[in-house]
Amino acid sequence: MTSYIIRRLLSLIPTLLGVSIIVFLFLRMIPGDPALALAGEHATDANVERIREEFGLNKPLYEQYLTYMGKVLRGDLGRSVFNKRYVTDELRARFPATLELSACALMVAMIVGLPAGIISATKRNSIFDNAAMVGSLLGISMPIFWLGLMLNWFFAVRLGWLPSVTRLDSSIELHRITNLIIVDSLLTGNAEALLNGIKHLILPSVALGTIPMAIIARMTRSAMLEVLEQDYVRTARAKGLAERVVTFKHALKNAMLPVITILGLQVGLLLSGAVLTETIFAWPGIGRWLYLSILARDYPIVQGMALFITFLFLMVNLLVDLSYALVDPRIRYG
Amino acid sequence: MFKNTKAWSMLIVVGVLLGLVASCAPATPPPAEVVDFVFAQGADATKLDPTDVTDGESIRVTTQIYNGLVRFKPGETLVEPDLATDWTTSDDGLIWDFNLRQDVKFHDGTPFNAEAVVYNMMRQFDPEHPEHLGTFEYWEYMFGGFKGVVDDAGNPTSIVANVEATGEYSVRFTMNRPLGPFIQDMAMFYAFMISPTAAKAQGENYAAGPDYPAVGTGPFKFVEWVEGDHITLERYDDYYGEVAKVNRVIIRIIPDNAARYLALQAGDIDGMGFPNPDDVPNCEADPNCQVLLRPANTTAFMMIMTDRAPWDDPNVRLALSLAIDRQAIVDNLYGGNGEVAAQFVPPAIWGHNPDIQDFGYDPDEARRLLQEAGVEEGFTFDFWYMPNPRPYYPVPQDIASAIASYWADVGLNPQLKTEDWSTYLDDRAAGKFDIWMLGWTGDNGDPDNFFCYFVCIPDPKEGNWNNEKAQEAIDLLLEGQALSDQAEREPFYFQAAEIVHEDNPRLFIAHAKVPLLLSAAVKGYVAHPLGESAEYFNTVYLEQ
Numbered sequence: 001m002t003s004y005i006i007r008r009l010l011s012l013i014p015t016l017l018g019v020s021i022i023v024f025l026f027l028r029m030i031p032g033d034p035a036l037a038l039a040g041e042h043a044t045d046a047n048v049e050r051i052r053e054e055f056g057l058n059k060p061l062y063e064q065y066l067t068y069m070g071k072v073l074r075g076d077l078g079r080s081v082f083n084k085r086y087v088t089d090e091l092r093a094r095f096p097a098t099l100e101l102s103a104c105a106l107m108v109a110m111i112v113g114l115p116a117g118i119i120s121a122t123k124r125n126s127i128f129d130n131a132a133m134v135g136s137l138l139g140i141s142m143p144i145f146w147l148g149l150m151l152n153w154f155f156a157v158r159l160g161w162l163p164s165v166t167r168l169d170s171s172i173e174l175h176r177i178t179n180l181i182i183v184d185s186l187l188t189g190n191a192e193a194l195l196n197g198i199k200h201l202i203l204p205s206v207a208l209g210t211i212p213m214a215i216i217a218r219m220t221r222s223a224m225l226e227v228l229e230q231d232y233v234r235t236a237r238a239k240g241l242a243e244r245v246v247t248f249k250h251a252l253k254n255a256m257l258p259v260i261t262i263l264g265l266q267v268g269l270l271l272s273g274a275v276l277t278e279t280i281f282a283w284p285g286i287g288r289w290l291y292l293s294i295l296a297r298d299y300p301i302v303q304g305m306a307l308f309i310t311f312l313f314l315m316v317n318l319l320v321d322l323s324y325a326l327v328d329p330r331i332r333y334g
Numbered sequence: 335m336f337k338n339t340k341a342w343s344m345l346i347v348v349g350v351l352l353g354l355v356a357s358c359a360p361a362t363p364p365p366a367e368v369v370d371f372v373f374a375q376g377a378d379a380t381k382l383d384p385t386d387v388t389d390g391e392s393i394r395v396t397t398q399i400y401n402g403l404v405r406f407k408p409g410e411t412l413v414e415p416d417l418a419t420d421w422t423t424s425d426d427g428l429i430w431d432f433n434l435r436q437d438v439k440f441h442d443g444t445p446f447n448a449e450a451v452v453y454n455m456m457r458q459f460d461p462e463h464p465e466h467l468g469t470f471e472y473w474e475y476m477f478g479g480f481k482g483v484v485d486d487a488g489n490p491t492s493i494v495a496n497v498e499a500t501g502e503y504s505v506r507f508t509m510n511r512p513l514g515p516f517i518q519d520m521a522m523f524y525a526f527m528i529s530p531t532a533a534k535a536q537g538e539n540y541a542a543g544p545d546y547p548a549v550g551t552g553p554f555k556f557v558e559w560v561e562g563d564h565i566t567l568e569r570y571d572d573y574y575g576e577v578a579k580v581n582r583v584i585i586r587i588i589p590d591n592a593a594r595y596l597a598l599q600a601g602d603i604d605g606m607g608f609p610n611p612d613d614v615p616n617c618e619a620d621p622n623c624q625v626l627l628r629p630a631n632t633t634a635f636m637m638i639m640t641d642r643a644p645w646d647d648p649n650v651r652l653a654l655s656l657a658i659d660r661q662a663i664v665d666n667l668y669g670g671n672g673e674v675a676a677q678f679v680p681p682a683i684w685g686h687n688p689d690i691q692d693f694g695y696d697p698d699e700a701r702r703l704l705q706e707a708g709v710e711e712g713f714t715f716d717f718w719y720m721p722n723p724r725p726y727y728p729v730p731q732d733i734a735s736a737i738a739s740y741w742a743d744v745g746l747n748p749q750l751k752t753e754d755w756s757t758y759l760d761d762r763a764a765g766k767f768d769i770w771m772l773g774w775t776g777d778n779g780d781p782d783n784f785f786c787y788f789v790c791i792p793d794p795k796e797g798n799w800n801n802e803k804a805q806e807a808i809d810l811l812l813e814g815q816a817l818s819d820q821a822e823r824e825p826f827y828f829q830a831a832e833i834v835h836e837d838n839p840r841l842f843i844a845h846a847k848v849p850l851l852l853s854a855a856v857k858g859y860v861a862h863p864l865g866e867s868a869e870y871f872n873t874v875y876l877e878q
Contacts, residue, residue, distance in 0.1 A: 030757075031757045031760065054469075083381055083542070084542065093561045093562070097563075149592060153596060156600040157599045165586070165597045165602055170564065170584045278589075281593065282589065282597070285562070289562065295755065296755075
């Protein structure tokens with residue numbers, strides 16, 4: 001297993017290198033001059049030229065790339081063209097918000113999606129099954145943007161039950177250690193911030209988690225149906241085991257492999273969905289920041305984020321692959 | 335005990351439900367003595383150094399933290415003393431002397447005096463200054479350049495020659511040439527005074543992020559900046575002017591216009607800018623909401639590349655203008671908050687020529703002029719519109735579609751095109767467009783700011799307007815720019831506006847009054863034509 005993990009970690013290097021070259025070149029092929037975008041409507045030619053000089057945008061492409069990669073190897077992902085802050089500092093400030101939101105959305109998706117899929121499979125063609133599948137179809141079809149606005153309008157404005165935006169009320173003081181509100185509240189013993197943070201998380205988590213929830217429900221149902229038809233399940237029933245034991249101890253474990261794969265792929269969906277959710281709920285994460293950086297041609301931000309997200313994806317895939325061995329004892333890595 | 339897993343499961347479920355129910359209880363209200371004014375804007379500040387920013391989001395925050403030698407009067411574009419008590423100008427306009435307040439300290443205790451003023455000015459002006467570490471775009475743009483920079487003829491590009499202390503509380507600005515708008519420029523945000531102590535300590539990172547506090551003399555002190563989320567300021571009780579009525583100002587970042595309005599309705603914020611046009615009448619109809627309108631300081635217009643056929647014919651340009659029903663556009667696409675424009679300078683700004691009237695809507699005359707000019711029926715051309723809302727074009731695509739349909743009615747065939755903002759600016763500068771949308775939001779309440787930028791240097795991004803009339807207008811504008819007295823300057827701007835009106839190198843569309851939406855509880859908010867750079871939150875309070 002150890003050698004397998006090492007091999008997978010080493011394979012990150014060529015992948016990240018390839019991504020860095022592709023993103024670097026593609027950014028520079030897109031029309032639009034970041035120096036002019038930064039200088040804005042007041043741009044004088046001297047101003048634009050000075051900005052190009054400052055950020056090395058007037059150098060040959062290969063020189064720009066080598067300079068950039070030299071810094072990356074020293075842990076410096078560069079500075080934003082617009083606000084000159086280090087990309088790593090911005091990531092450290094913003095990523096925890098996206099991580100917290102994505103984790104809660106995934107939790108919501110699993111808490112609702114897994115049981116719905118299991119029950120639908122065990123009570124196939126029942127009213128619950130039909131309702132769950134129609135519900136999951138609606139969940140997949142609803143645009144996140146619309147759902148987020150509707151949730152916001154209904155629960156925050158109409159009912160006044162939940163807050164409409166951001167992560168914490170402005171009246172709450174919380175000492176930030178990790179910048180994860182829930183974790184920092186627990187670490188500092190701040191019950192008020194904990195409850196307030198949970199309140200703020202509910203609507204965006206539901207909005208972001210709806211599509212993964214629907215996908216997980218459908219995938220779980222499908223995998224469970226296939227497993228429940230197997231001979232060993234029939235044998236288990238014939239031996240007189242309780243249906244609950246047959247479902248959870250025998251069937252579910254074997255149905256989990258495709259579901260785990262789907263869970264890993266949801267990371268991508270959550271990160272892309274986060275752009276829209278973060279916009280609606282004013283969530284200060286990386287999603288919208290990346291989108292705006294692309295529009296503004298903020299090369300260092302886009303390049304740095306591309307490397308970071310690629311690294312994240314590869315690590316999640318590694319964890320998914322390793323978890324197969326936990327679920328299925330027949331799978332061994334050497 | 336509790337060997338039964340079912341019982342454990344039930345206990346956990348009940349516990350989670352109780353937790354959720356408890357969390358839905360109303361949040362503990364803040365203590366009675368802590369009153370916050372929460373204002374939401376669409377993007378985060380980039381930096382809190384007023385000398386080195388250009389975006390409205392940063393400027394709004396810096397306006398609360400800092401002061402300049404002079405400031406714009408609340409609600410007006412005239413200038414009044416602030417950190418300076420009074421000033422004089424020499425007859426030739428080359429010397430400006432300021433006397434300073436003697437009772438002011440920066441938030442970190444550093445005394446404010448002539449040395450601090452000289453430090454602040456030279457930090458921007460002198461490339462050799464140890465803290466000349468930013469791009470200082472507005473200094474360069476408004477004053478022409480930095481110390482030691484000369485043009486092809488060897489003349490200094492900068493209007494300013496030197497800044498020196500003439501006493502502990504007096505400062506002299508010596509100019510290379512007279513500049514009428516100078517006192518208006520000195521009221522702008524880039525002339526705010528920052529603490530020399532803080533600037534020296536933080537170097538190039540001054541106020542660049544949460545770990546680098548901004549230090550000014552203003553009614554609010556910097557407390558906290560959670561990036562992408564909010565910036566917190568608190569009242570400065572030793573402020574020399576009107577001490578703030580609220581304890582804290584919190585600037586929230588809510589990118590989406592609709593989400594921002596929902597937050598206002600939910601009571602999570604007290605005020606916001608840039609609403610969707612449809613939300614303005616909704617707010618007007620809501621007893622818990624109020625709409626404030628900033629007097630128009632913007633002009634929306636169409637740029638025309640006047641160096642190519644058929645746009646080099648002034649009658650063709652006139653035809654384009656006559657074909658557009660501006661009043662209908664203003665009534666339907668500006669949320670009722672616009673007025674028809676016929677010149678660069680909006681009515682709220684001095685230098686607006688009241689004798690210039692819109693040509694009106696006359697499609698028959700437009701068709702006749704086009705036929706006379708030999709423009710064939712169905713003439714096809716690209717019409718570029720901006721991709722994102724601007725203060726002067728709140729819904730650019732809809733406005734472009736309306737204008738295109740008016741032109742189609744008179745026999746033209748405009749092809750609507752757009753691209754992202756960065757590319758749009760790039761292609762505009764390269765002279766790629768024939769006809770494109772543009773606009774302006776005034777910086778300093780001076781007509782020169784509206785006029786000269788778009789006329790004084792003919793180049794592709796300004797439509798290459800370079801004929802005899804253009805030269806006449808440029809001469810008038812440069813003469814007006816060189817005088818100090820407003821009454822003497824005004825006739826030059828009136829005449830230049832008449833020339834532009836006759837020759838039509840621009841098609842003026844509208845002046846937009848920018849709406850602000852506030853909770854009905856908010857009092858004392860004075861909307862300003864110059865927007866966030868002159869809206870002072872120390873007069874704001876909430877009436878419950």
